[in-house]
Amino acid sequence: MQDYQNEMFPDVVVGITDAEVIPDMKPEPALSATPAFSPKSLFVDAEKCVVWEHTARDADKLVEADIRPLAESIKASGQQVPVRVRRIEDDRLEIVAGVRRWKAVRLLNDEGCPVKLLVQIVQMDEDAAFRFAAAENGPRSDLTPIERARFYQAAIDHQYHTGKACADAFGLHKASISRVLDVLRVLKFVGKKIDDHRAISAAQASWLMSLLRNVNEEADPTDEGLEGDRHAEVIAAIDGCTAGSAAEVFGQLRQALAPSHKDGGIDIVVDDDTILGSITRSKSGAVRIAIGPEAGSVELPTLIASIRVALTTLRAG
Structure with a gap:
């Protein structure tokens, strides 16, 4: 398998050396996630890698059905896109982008198909890692709204501290960040009613939060004095809902709260x-x-x- 992969990627080398580490890669937020340079790729054992704690992809929620098509593609044609990683302690590699590819390679290995993981090692600090991950995941349609919201919240909590600073770093409008974060905010109110939080859309969350909050788009309606005019009415409607899917719960709320x-x-x-x-x-x-x-x-x-x-x-x- 190694020889076959090397034919597909003539610039691949086996093993990791300091010469392969790319210094201080800091992509601009509005640009593509692909670096302007073309670093060499190399194959490593998938077990050598761990997932960055702030990655947008929830690795624990990825089941076999989510990665089976990708695993079969890698088995048949080789891994086409490298996983972006950085060095951490104990000579391990931390995955900043490419969790699905890593999981797919691990699945193949678990099934007795020995496959190495194609990676690019990039030296980056937390700011660069957040920017890189945001650019890499921005156009992905398979990220759920709650995964995207948790990534933005992690960026605010651990790096940028405000929604505006986060939006500036990622080349987005502050309102766009706030709308996505509504998916997390709305869980305080309907989380126990909805069986799968991954199915909550940003549109559904923004609609409900617009009824709960006042004019401050980042106000937390659970804070005293920040409730919107219809807060009590909305809470009563939520309490009266029957638990179910996101579509079912929000459908009940729309009927109860529509003019x-x-x-x-x-x-x-x-x-x-x-x-x-x-x-x-x-x-x-x-x-x-x-x-x-x-x-x-x-x-x-x-x-x-x-x-x-x-x-x-x-x-x-």
């Missing part, structure tokens, strides 16, 4: 039934579109399409 629209208005909703606002028509025929704060969690084309559907429904009525 009555006595004027015959139509809700503006997206595919996951999140209510973004409403459209009403006055006696004179004028149409009024009211957009709520939860609309900030969706892309503009999605918002426009949802408004168009609601407007068509209003006219048909």
Whole structure:
């Protein structure tokens, strides 16, 4: 297997030497996670690696079904993308990005298929590690909202201390960080009602938190004096919910907390039934579109399409 992999990667060397360590790699937050240079890759034993405690990927939650396709691909064609690691004590390597690849190689080894792990060793401090991981994981669609939220929270707690500093480091808007963190904040209120927290979307969390908090987007509604105007109403609705999936619980809450629209208005909703606002028509025929704060969690084309559907429904009525 080693010879086959070396044919695929002619720059691969066996073993680890200090010459392979790349000094002070600090990627810019808005750039690709791929370094501007092309360091040599090398194969190591997967058991030599440990996972960085702040990685976005929850390694413990990855089950065989999550990594089986990747493992079969590595078995058939070799590992195409190296795992980014850095040296730590006891000559071990800490994985900053590439947890799924590491787990896939370990799965193959456990099944009797001897495979080495392809890595790139990069020397980086915590700031560089957070920036690198953010750039690497930014475009990944398979990261759950709660994994992304926990990564941002770890970055704030251990490195940047504020949401704004974290957003600046990652090249993001502060509001984007706050919306993702709503997935963690909302657990204080509905965590016991939802059977799988990984299924909570940022849109669902932002909608509920917008009803719980006041105008301060980072206020903790559990703090005295920071409750929103509908706080008591929302808590009562949550208490009255039947436990179940995220879709079921938030569906119950939307029904309980949606405005009555006595004027015959139509809700503006997206595919996951999140209510973004409403459209009403006055006696004179004028149409009024009211957009709520939860609309900030969706892309503009999605918002426009949802408004168009609601407007068509209003006219048909």
